[in-house]
Each structure stands twice: as C-alpha cells, then as structure tokens.
Amino acid sequence: MNSTRRLVLSALATSMLLVACGKKEEAPAPAAQPAPAANAPAAVKTYKVGSDASYAPFESETADKKVVGFDVDVLTAAGEKAGFKVEFINTPWEGIFNTLGTGDRDIVASAVTITDERKQTMDFSEPYFEAKQLIAVPEASKVSKADDLKDKKVGVQTGTTGDEVVQKILGKTSPNIKRFESTPLAIKELQNGGVDAVVADNGVVINFVANNPDAKLKIVEDAGFAKEYYGYAVKKGNTEVANKVSEGIKAIKADGTYDKIFAKYFGAKK
Template sequence: MATSTIRWLRRYLVISLCCLLLAIGCGSNNSGTGGTGDTGGTKTLTVGTEPAFAPFEFKGTNGELQGFSIDLMNAIAKSAGFTVNFQSLPFDGLIPALQGKTIDAAISSMTITKERSQTVDFSRPYFKAGLAIAVRSDNQDITNFVSLENKRIAVQIGTTGAEEAKKVAGAKISSFDSAPLALQELKNGNVDAVINDAPVTLYAIKNANLSGIKVVGQLLTEEFYGIATAKNSPNLALINQGIETILGDNTYAQIYKKWFNAEPPKLPEKSPFAN
C-alpha cells in the first residue's frame, strides 16, 4: 500500500475517533441529579404534588393537573426560565422524596413549620391560610376549638390539621389520605368534626357535593404555604426569583383572583424559619 494512502487512512481514523468521543461527551451532559435535566438548553425541575387538595392541587375530569398551586408553579417556571415536570405523590411522601433527591421541589399546600424546616428548605411564602373547623349543618354543640373535647375528629394524614387535632383533650382522631375523604366521613355522620385548611374546606363544601356541612368559629391558626426543596438546594434561589417576579408583575394577583375571586393578601418576603 502506498505511503500516502496509509497516512490518509490514519488521518481518517483519528478524525472519526475524535468525533465519536465528542458525541459521547455531549450526550452525557443531559442528565441531572434528582430528576433535573436540560431540554433544549432549558432546565427542568421535577416537582412533587399530591393532587387531592382542591382548589390548590387536583385532577380535572380529563386527568390533567389543575389548581392554584399548579398554575402558580407554571408561572414561576415561566418567569424564572425553567420547565416543570410534575410528579404525583402522597403528601406524606413528599419530604422523603426531597431528601432522597428523587424530586427537586414540592408544591402541595405545604405549611411552613419549624419542624419541617429542619429537614427541608422553603421558598418565600406563596399563600396565606389557616385551619378551620367543619361540622354538619345541624350540629349546635361544636362552635370553637374548646368544644371539640371528647369529640370524633377527622383529619388528613401528615397535615397541620392532624397536628392541631392532637391538642384536643379526649379527642378520637381518624386519619385519611385526603381532605375530601375526611369531609365525606363527616357528611356520613361517622365523625363529629374535621380540622382542615379553610380554603380547601370551603371549596369542597361548594364544589364537591358536600352540602350539609358548615364552618364554625374563627380560624385556629395563621399559616403560610411554601415550596419545599432539599436542604441547600441550588433550585431554591431560582424558585424565589420566580415568585418575586410574578408578585411584582401582577401575575400572582391574576392567578389568585381566578381561583378565589378576591384580592390576595400581602405575603412575607421570606420563610418565617429561614436561616
């Protein structure tokens, strides 16, 4: 074989090998930790939610995720320049999933508490809420927190409502996987009251065929919902950036009015338990 031909073949093989290595290197950069990846240059966050808490997170008749929190997360992503991959999980599985880094964030009407803030980091608050007591419309005995003593109380597992119910002396507490199930138990007469987030309870009474139920007394607590991330997650700053933007450009107010037909209250600028 001629010397010039050998040189040409060597050169061809070297160039081909370099192209192959370059292609392999580029392909390996598309994956990320905890479900985070890049699609066409845009960062994608896997966000956990439990779609059983209307009007915040729920599935519509077509199976699509809907609700205030879903609209809000999509708006945050749009303003901060990332995309969202929602993943449905049980509420009490969200924090373990964050700790295990199988999801990047969680938005599921999660109240910012001191205990939760020891295991996850929260965004600045995105919703002001509080716990309310629901009873059957013909109930005249339960009018406030004190009158819950020795009563049968239904709650959603893993929520602040469940924690509040533990403070009631002599109460018999029944836990359910979702707020609608707890409220249905009340409607069926199997419990005397439900302690749950006020906006969810009022929405369910109005829209989920739960007539015959009323809310009594004053709100038991003042709470704020936050978007949770793993401790020291680099995604927290990105999420806070998005929240700040939509609060400032009226997008937040538009979403709030869509779901609650009211002007939104003023929100704190940071989590009450932020470092």
C-alpha cells in the same frame, strides 16, 4: 556521444532527481471552522414536582391524569419568570417529602405549610399563600369554636397541620382523632356520620363547602387558630432551586400575575 558529455548529462539528471525527492509537500490549509454562536441561550432546566393531587383547589387530577390547581399555576408562572420549567407528578402525601431526599422530586408543591419542624429537614421558597385552619361540621352541629371539639370525633389528613392542631385540642394519643390519607376522604366520613367534624386548611374547606351544597356542611372559624404560610419545599441545602422559585414568586407578585391566579381560584382579594 563522447564520454565527457555523457558524464555531464548523467550528473545533471541525478541532481534533478535529488531535488525532486527532497521537496516537501505543502500541508493543505485547514478547513474553516464555523464561528461559535454568540450568546447561545442556556438550556432551560425542568424540575420534577411532587403534588398530592387530592387537595382541590390547590392541586387535583383531571380525567386524563393531569395535575392542575392553584399551586400548579403559581409555580408554572414563577418558572416562566425565573427561567425554569416544571413537570408535575401526582405523589401521595404520605412519604412525599422523602422524594426530595432520594432525588425523585426536585420540588414539593402540595399546599405545604412552612413550619419550624419541617425547616429542620427541608428548605422552602418564600411564602406564596396565607392559610389557617377551619372546622367543617354538619349544618345542625352546635360546634362554634375549637374547644367544642374536645368530646368529638374529628377527622384530619395524616401529617398535616390540621392533624397537629387537633392533637393540641384532644391530645396526641386521643382515639377520637381519625386520620385519613386525604382531606376529601375525611370530609366524606363527615358526611357519612363517622366523625363529628373535620379540621383542614381554609382553602380546601371553603372550596368543598362552596361546591357541594348538597353535603349540608358549614364552616366554623376559631380566632385561636394561627395564620400559616405555604411554601414550595426543596431538599435541605438546595438553595439554588429555592432561590429560583422565590425569584419567580417575587416577579409574579410584582407584575400582577399572582393576583390574577388568586382571583381565578378564590375571587379577588378584599
């Protein structure tokens, strides 16, 4: 091979090598990404609910520690309408409202009367039950009105509106006001003769007297006892939860669900 031909072939080989080295590798095509689901449903929020489960028929506890009752059914149904779930936790009445401030509970559902005093430290849903105070006394008692309690020993549940009503009758510091952790304990003391009367919400008193005929108690009404309204309590400023609960209450009142729940516990509305 002559030198000229050798130079040509060498130059050609060098040129091909440079072309090969200079060629860029093409990047692989990106893998196809799955399209986002259209209108994916938002996660349903579950609220922790505090209830003093010693206040039948509004809330009580079964043998397997489940909280049941009127308040439970109403709030559960309201949640189904407004898009939230509820988890009920038996919580002692004394200190129950503090759990809202600490965040341990999102809602208190415990036959809570809406009062101006309570509104200063918590917010409420719209009312879901109309209540009033009643007096429970032995069948032989001569008590026929609230004024007849002035010289009597009266049992109440601590911190309730029944407690407030009796303070107005007997005086805030009266030693004749006997306070108990629950209304059933106060009624038990009435049966044992430790107090002469018990003042408590109508639903609880009516339920106990109707279901315990052997207790031989009767109910006394007083026209001077004002109407009260129950609401579900939330932390002060938590309008989001209060509005959701109110939305649900309005919905179950509108479609008849509320009336069915009411009839289950108190009979059909008259």
